[in-house]
Amino acid sequence: MIQTYMLLLILMTLSSLSCAENKTEVTVSCPEHRNAFGASCYEFVGLRRSFSGAQAWCERHGGHLVFIRDEGTQYFLQRHSDPKKDLWFGAASSASTNLQYPPTAGGPLTWLDGSDITYSSWVSSPQPGAACGHILRDSGFQWEATRDCNKRLPFICQFESGRSIACAGHNTTLRCGSGRVLMIDGGFYGRKNIHYCRSSPLTPPTQFQCGWVDAAEALRAHCHGRQVCQITEVMHTFGEPCPQLGSYLSLDYHCREGLTLSVSAVAAVSDDISISVNWLLDLQRGDLNCKLTTGDGHIIYLRSPEGLESGVVHKYAHPGSFVVAVECTGSDTHITAQKIIDIQEPIRNFGVITCYAGKLSFHAANCKALYKEPFQIQMEVNAGTNVTYRIQSDEMLLPGLSVVRGNVPQNITVTPQMVEQLGPGCHQLTIYASNMVTFPKMSTNLQVCVLEKVSGLQAFVVTEQDDCLDSTDITVSVSLERGVPVLLLFTFTGDDNSFTETRKMNTRKDVFHIGHQIHGSVQVKLKAWNVFSSSEVDMFAFCSKDSAATVAKKHIRVARSSQTIDAKPSESVDKKEKIELSLHDVQNLNDNSKRYQWSCTNPCKCQFSSDGLTYEIRKDCVPTPFEFNKYHFKVINKADNNVDDSVSICITLTPKKMSKASITCTDGCNQVQIVKDVKLKITCDGDDCENHVWYTEDQRVYSQWLVSLNQL
Known part of the structure; x- marks a missing residue:
């Protein structure tokens, strides 16, 4: 009976084009009708079969009903399945002896190879007597255990890479791809599992004995080192370890280069x-x-x-x-x-060519970088390929770069974060160049000086009270919050002469003695700059016999800001309307450690203080005609509340009938001096020029002067 059934299986196999030969490929590359995941190929079969019929179909094609061992496989199968269909998968009762009919005594469900189900997605726990499992339609790909294993459902086959089970009567061929040969890892012939290769749908005897023999050596002798091997030939060399249920050949193998x-x-x-x-x-x-x-x-x-x-x-x-x-x-x-x-090619003679910071370039001997901004180091080797550059400062490792041709100049970018870690000051960097054929690796040193933008410049003229006329020089005290070292340019303009002098400042505070005397009033302009930025302040000094040898007290102006305020529609309007204030250049105003504040204090129609990069002046806050309100924008350091930068704008209301008025200076205008009067003239378009309110600003204290003028 068994021989007759095996012959029928062989004839059925040969008559089917799709089952003519089972060719197992050890690769995760799958045929077009199968999907690859992990180390297996999966086929979603639309044919309707009973549970055992589905398993037999998978076996004839070299696989088995799918084992869903983990969540990843579950999600993969769910993505490729029709949610409207029930699907058999490879879970069955471990106590079942006949999958054609519900067993009389069920055991726990396991995978068909006998391994425990450690990952599951059951709709509900399998009940006693359940014999097989399927994926339940419209359930979100959850599983259901059932007693009825004879109902006909579609199913999913799994084809494991490097593992094959050959049933009796199947013409099974192992085949490796081009340039590769078979390596047999192990195998047996017989039966270790009740579910594989069920040759007969009939109920077997209730008591039977099955065994197995090691087939590894026979398989190696027959298939090892070959590209193609018919393993059916090996099955005929063994006896029958399981005559009642039939035996199968199980083997593990892999393909490797020939x-x-x-x-x-x-x-x-x-x-x-x-x-x-x-x-x-x-x-x-x-x-x-x-x-x-x-x-x-x-x-x-x-x-x-x-x-x-x-x-x-x-x-x-x-x-x-x-x-x-x-x-x-x-x-x-x-x-x-x-x-x-x-x-x-081994590396020979490498070094730094140039440094770049923003739009500026520096020779390697004078490399500079701007604090918290990126900079580039350009390097080149005379000979060498596949060069890897690495930069190190003490224990700090900076970015590296790998290039194919080392004799072509290459730039390495040091990030703003790395520059901040280095901090202001001069640093000794070591640059290494290496490839796989240069021993030992080569290195060179580079000094990089990190500078801050110049800010917080303050200065005042210092002269002894009793001897300003006898003093042979002018003493100026200078302080700087950030940006040293800097160059200082002093410009002195007096009543009868002017001169300039340049000094270098390496510390944040210093006193400078300029070899000239003070005669009368002197206007002092001071400019401090480094390669990246500059700042200026103005001062006045005065000394004469009538002044009892006094010098103007400390005159300090905050350094002129690089920012300007835009007023829309204008800082001078001819009617009460809202005015929008904004900064002309906001690209650099994105520092989280800074606070950006708008304010307007007395005299101001609407006094306030508000954070932000823009501010809107309400209509009711526009000054009364001919008055000025000064609006300030400040950059404040959150850590110490110091003002790093500030700029201001004056807002005024000029009615239309006065919009053609003009003011000119008629006397004492050139080089304004403390001891001389300045005359200003207002001219109006028309016969009626009303009284006007004049304002002047002193840096030390705000004062208002009210002047009544008649048309001139």
């Missing part, structure tokens, strides 16, 4: 390079003709070796990546193998 090609991955130009070929083929099947190509135009023919290994020595004249390949052909064999070798 020969191995050994060559160094990296070598230097003109080095002696050993290339060896090791054959893993079944050489008894016939002689092989092999040729070796080195990738640089050389071809070497290898004869069939007496042993299993052959080798050559080769030199490369130029750097580059080369494909070393060996090809062996025989009567029924075509095997290839290839490796890539990277030929590099």
